[in-house]
Amino acid sequence: MLTPDQGVDFSGYLMRVYFTVKRNWFAVMPTSAQLGERGIVVLTFRITRNGDVPNGDPVIQRNSGKEPLDRAAFSSIRASNPFEPLPPQFSGPYIELRYTYLYNIPPEALNQ
Secondary structure (H helix, E strand, O other), X not given: OOOOOOOOOOXXXXXXXXXXXXXXXXXXXXXXXXXXXXXXXXXXXXXXXXXXOOOOOOEEXXXXXXHHHHHXXXXXXXXXXXXXXXXXXXXXXXXXXXXXXXXXXXXXXXXX
């Protein structure tokens, strides 16, 4: 989460967002990825107070260079819209998240 949390515990909320996005990502996973195509996609997106992802989001921060992989990552967010509303204790207009999608790349490869 890129947005300051204002002391609000977002752990449960963010876990539900993660599982929703993951389920939708797996539903649109391109065959090429299932066959071993590799790539990394990084997206940022906002969730507004009422749970909507604004038009124009997500924004691709790093593309894989492979359109099917980029499209699947992008679609995982759009297909998850709307999310549940933000916790009522949070007073900001939105939260901003960054998701990294690894296609057949181990997470430890990011630290190299």
